[in-house]
Amino acid sequence: MSSTIQNNTSLLEFGKKHVTAGLARSVDGVMTKGAGSYVEFGDGKVFLDFTTGIGVTGLGHCHPKVSGAAAKQCMELVHGQCSIAFTEPYLQLIERLLPMMPDPSLDSFFFWNSGSEAIEAAMKMARLFTGKQNIIAMQGAYHGRTFGAMAVTKSKTIYSEGFHPLMPGVFSIPYPYWHQLSLPPTTEQSEITAQCLNQLHLVLSQQTAPRDTAAILIEPLLGEGGYVPAPAEFLKGVREICDKEGILLIIDEVQSGFARTGKNFSIEHAGVRPDIMTIAKGLANGFPLSGVVSRKELTDKLKPGSMGGTYAGNAVACAAAVAVADVLKEEKILENVNARSKELFAGLNELRSKPSVSPVILDVRGQGLMVAVEFASPTGTSPYDSFVKPSAPARLSSRIAKRCQEKGLLILTTSVYEVIRFIPPLNITQEDLNKGIKIFSEAVEEVVREG
Numbered sequence: 001m002s003s004t005i006q007n008n009t010s011l012l013e014f015g016k017k018h019v020t021a022g023l024a025r026s027v028d029g030v031m032t033k034g035a036g037s038y039v040e041f042g043d044g045k046v047f048l049d050f051t052t053g054i055g056v057t058g059l060g061h062c063h064p065k066v067s068g069a070a071a072k073q074c075m076e077l078v079h080g081q082c083s084i085a086f087t088e089p090y091l092q093l094i095e096r097l098l099p100m101m102p103d104p105s106l107d108s109f110f111f112w113n114s115g116s117e118a119i120e121a122a123m124k125m126a127r128l129f130t131g132k133q134n135i136i137a138m139q140g141a142y143h144g145r146t147f148g149a150m151a152v153t154k155s156k157t158i159y160s161e162g163f164h165p166l167m168p169g170v171f172s173i174p175y176p177y178w179h180q181l182s183l184p185p186t187t188e189q190s191e192i193t194a195q196c197l198n199q200l201h202l203v204l205s206q207q208t209a210p211r212d213t214a215a216i217l218i219e220p221l222l223g224e225g226g227y228v229p230a231p232a233e234f235l236k237g238v239r240e241i242c243d244k245e246g247i248l249l250i251i252d253e254v255q256s257g258f259a260r261t262g263k264n265f266s267i268e269h270a271g272v273r274p275d276i277m278t279i280a281k282g283l284a285n286g287f288p289l290s291g292v293v294s295r296k297e298l299t300d301k302l303k304p305g306s307m308g309g310t311y312a313g314n315a316v317a318c319a320a321a322v323a324v325a326d327v328l329k330e331e332k333i334l335e336n337v338n339a340r341s342k343e344l345f346a347g348l349n350e351l352r353s354k355p356s357v358s359p360v361i362l363d364v365r366g367q368g369l370m371v372a373v374e375f376a377s378p379t380g381t382s383p384y385d386s387f388v389k390p391s392a393p394a395r396l397s398s399r400i401a402k403r404c405q406e407k408g409l410l411i412l413t414t415s416v417y418e419v420i421r422f423i424p425p426l427n428i429t430q431e432d433l434n435k436g437i438k439i440f441s442e443a444v445e446e447v448v449r450e451g
């Protein structure tokens, strides 16, 4: 694409001047091309991409079948509008997704554009289906930046700071993550589960009675809050409470869905049935598309027109998502995720076992190719955080991410803790994965040595 702004440097300066300061940016550059596991910048630099656009381009950049399907759809019908008529790709997508659902009861679909919008729709539906208002969310959760989604987002105050008041009727309990309970990282999952389920019982008897509680909203694998899988027993316990009290369970698979965790959806690891499930990101490999899935028996209560949106379920995005579903099957993506996941864990655990870095690595965790390494901090987020290690170097995660960048690997931090997250392409080759692990390991050793 040509620009009247002549070179890469002036394009960058133009962006800095005219793009809102409200956006954060981890690379000071202009991304121009993406192919498979690599991205290129305007200055010619090429990076191995372990960010996948924050868990979106799971099939790699510009997968030929996905981009090809979108290009073909562009020449047939770009926009039909979901309140005017069905489009073929919209219906084909439902056909592809039905057999992938974590429970056969999930048979009614609504597509929107972003994950935040899917969360908004899920909460509207929960209120309408139950005739109740309150939502219980998790301390540490991230669900988006629109007003409803912001109210249930509890991973960092930056998302809501200065924007209050938020949507009322939101209560929270700690996510089953040792930090949220001020417990050591070695705590048994059963102990964490018991503590969090106890908090849920307490909230239901002290803050929001079951008769006022429409839904409990959970990421089965906490994303922006630290890449922490919820113990299966915790999710099962929440399901039991929901069944007993007539509360709906909303499972947010926006980041963890579409083979990312080694199953189509992370909730399958626990074998728990969602009443409502939100999907986005990996669904369309970069085209803006999200979805809310529930049971027809519930969604039949919605009045026509109560759901919708000008671009909701856009035909081009749906055509791309149909191709994604086909590629997931044809290219045996789940098999690759599980094979590469074992190698990733092995590589990170090998790093962790090195005496030079082991004192500052607190945790290696995750599912599939949604994996995190957590480091110690000299300050923590509070003076009561028992994992503070005064001897640990400061700001390890951001310094390591920066060092990786200098060595040609794009990788992200996450949460208010010192966490680096791995979200490489789902179809990454063994060679590229090893290359990324090597760069990361070198960066960790160097930064820890520098202190």
Ligand SMILES: Cc1ncc(COP(=O)(O)O)c(C=O)c1O
Binding pocket: 054, 113, 114, 115, 116, 117, 119, 142, 143, 144, 145, 219, 223, 224, 252, 253, 254, 255, 256, 280
């Ligand atoms: C679990 C989860 N839910 C919801 C969202 C919001 O999605 P979006 O940024 O598309 O609005 C995100 C985004 O990172 C997410 O990770």
